[in-house]
Amino acid sequence: MKKRESVRHIMADEPVVLHLNDGLGQAEKLFKKHRVRHLPVVSGAKIVGILSMTDLARISFVDSYDPHDFTIDTSVYSMFTLEQIMVRKPNCIPDTATIKEAAEIFLDADFHALPVVDKKDNLLGIVTTTDLIKYLLEQY
Numbered sequence: 001m002k003k004r005e006s007v008r009h010i011m012a013d014e015p016v017v018l019h020l021n022d023g024l025g026q027a028e029k030l031f032k033k034h035r036v037r038h039l040p041v042v043s044g045a046k047i048v049g050i051l052s053m054t055d056l057a058r059i060s061f062v063d064s065y066d067p068h069d070f071t072i073d074t075s076v077y078s079m080f081t082l083e084q085i086m087v088r089k090p091n092c093i094p095d096t097a098t099i100k101e102a103a104e105i106f107l108d109a110d111f112h113a114l115p116v117v118d119k120k121d122n123l124l125g126i127v128t129t130t131d132l133i134k135y136l137l138e139q140y
Helices: 024-034 053-058 074-078 099-108 129-138
Strands: 038-043 046-052 062-066 069-072 113-117 123-128
Touching (some): 024 038, 024 053, 046 113, 099 113
Antiparallel strands (some): 113 123
């Protein structure tokens, strides 16, 4: 296992994103279509938030909670905006960080996704705990 391997090696470098003016219905569509659990929220190229599937499910009674086939009472979408539900100013990791540094952050965190950013906070990718586990399994 390489000790100084860059987080760029395991990140999704073309993440599915939400734009700040997108609605919650759009978020649900993207979660289902792309089978992801975290959507970075951007304004232009800059990261301004992150929305997880759990955040969206939390605002409604969920009929079933299969991570890829959930049904939300969409009437709540008119009661909330993306900005109200998303996590603002999420923890991010610089593209110069190592996989080990990402693992150390996840070890103490209550979240499972880290947007990867450049020095200007432009979104470059996203790394999740699943990406990290896949990488570790490849090592064995």
